[in-house]
Amino acid sequence: MAEAPFILQEHQFQRLKTVLARLCVECAARVVFLVDRDGQPITYHGDIGDMDTTSFSSLAAGNVAATSSMAKLIGEDVFPSVFHEGERESIFISVIGRSLLVVVFDERSTLSLVKLRTKRGSYEVAAILDEAIAESANNHASNNSFFAEITDDDIDSLFS
Numbered sequence: 001m002a003e004a005p006f007i008l009q010e011h012q013f014q015r016l017k018t019v020l021a022r023l024c025v026e027c028a029a030r031v032v033f034l035v036d037r038d039g040q041p042i043t044y045h046g047d048i049g050d051m052d053t054t055s056f057s058s059l060a061a062g063n064v065a066a067t068s069s070m071a072k073l074i075g076e077d078v079f080p081s082v083f084h085e086g087e088r089e090s091i092f093i094s095v096i097g098r099s100l101l102v103v104v105f106d107e108r109s110t111l112s113l114v115k116l117r118t119k120r121g122s123y124e125v126a127a128i129l130d131e132a133i134a135e136s137a138n139n140h141a142s143n144n145s146f147f148a149e150i151t152d153d154d155i156d157s158l159f160s
Contacts (some may be wrong), residue, residue: 006136008129013043015128020045023101023121028109030089033102034125035060042099060093060102081118083111094118096126 008016016034024032024046031046033053039061041053064082071079082093092114094101101122103114 006133008132012128012132017043019121019124023117026117027103027105027114029103029105031104035100035102037061037098060100064093064095064100092118094122096122099129101125
C-alpha cells in the first residue's frame, strides 16, 4: 500500500534546512540532501556545482530500492544505510522511514564521522517529518468531516 501524501509546512521545511546546514558543517560534507523514497528532492544544503539534483535524487532512491531488495534476498529486513566510496568523493545514504538523508563528502571527512553525525541528524529529521505527517493527517481528517456533511442531494440541488 502506498503511503499517504503529507504537506510539509514552511516552519518544518526551515527546520529541516537548519538540520541539513548543521550536518553539512559537522560532517565537512560537500552537500547534504533530503530525498523522498520516490526520488523527489525535498531540500539540500551545500555545494552542488553543476550537479543535476533531480537525477541525483532519483538515482539515490533507486539505489536504496535495489539495495533493499538485495537485503531481502539474503534474509535481512533492510539495510539502514548505504555507502559508496569513490576515488575523490564518497556518498553515504541513511534511510529515514520514507526519506533518505544523502551525504556527499570528500577526503576532508571520514566515513566514521559522517556516520556518527548523520545518526543524530537522522533522529532530528525523522521527528520533523513525523510531525508533518501527523499534522497532515489531522488536517485531512478535519477537512473530510467538513465534506462528509454534504450529501448527493445537496450537490444535485446546486445544479437543478
